[in-house]
Amino acid sequence: MADVPAGRLPKPQMRGLLISHLKRHGAIALVFSMGVTLAYKLAVADPRKRHYEEFYKNYDVKREFEAMKEAGIFNCARPSWEQAAEED
């Protein structure tokens, strides 16, 4: 290709400006939206699933029940300190 003579600029795009603008920004929009979606998946959705899996992996019903019972959560099973106070 011949060298550009000194003092002459490359010919600018004369036609199809809108369509080329739309194509470029359409691609950017797609990449941007998919990036944000991926970020939500990695930051929110997947950690939430892992959190539930880890919660139930070593979940001990009796241990949790006893802790809640002693905290006075249940009406059907009152804490031991309340029963002791009633007996006194």
Next chain:
Amino acid sequence: MATPAQLGLMDAASPVMEEMIYFHDHVMLVLILITCLIFYSMLVLISSKYIYRFLTDGHVIETVWTVIPAIILVVVALPSLKLLYLTDELDNPQLTIKSVGHQWYWSYEYTDYYDIEFDSYMLPLGDLSKGDARLLEVDNRVVLPVDTSVRVLVTAADVIHSWTVPSLGLKMDAVPGRLNQLALQCSRVGTFYGQCSEICGANHSFMPIVIEAVPVEVFEGWCDMMLDEESLGSLNMKR
């Protein structure tokens, strides 16, 4: 129960509610994709100075923006239908209880093995203890065994009510003259709250539901206690 200023769903206490939360996250992915796409497009189009006066149609773009939304709808619909049928699935329930809506309280019947019936009224403000939730506590709670498949038959005695427990992913209309079936399974111990969800009169907001999920042995002990002659009077029970 929900905490103040809570925006998201409550923590799941049943497998079905867990699946609902995951489905909600799935749909949010789709919504975020569409929202970001549209938001960016709007910004670009508003700030652009280019105009093409002779634009009348675009067959390719019209095909694209018809096919892609159809695909998106299928991506949302398939898990949605799967979840819908999952909520209806009832796999050999080990216990059946009946929940009857009245104006303005719930009554419960455990008639599988014993004949236990009791009413569940909201505790008024003056009867609350320290730490109790206003408008959510009841005098007699529904006690259920944890990790057990339970069938709840919901009906009403007067007008339409709705039996709801958000953390278990349950909501079913209580219609007089009709029995609606719910499948319930608590994955963890605890107390789970709900409120009537169908307008039913003056005290519609004051007929809550409280479920206590406890180990099976504790549930059996509670059943024995409920059948105890001495406690019948204090619980206003019928036999």
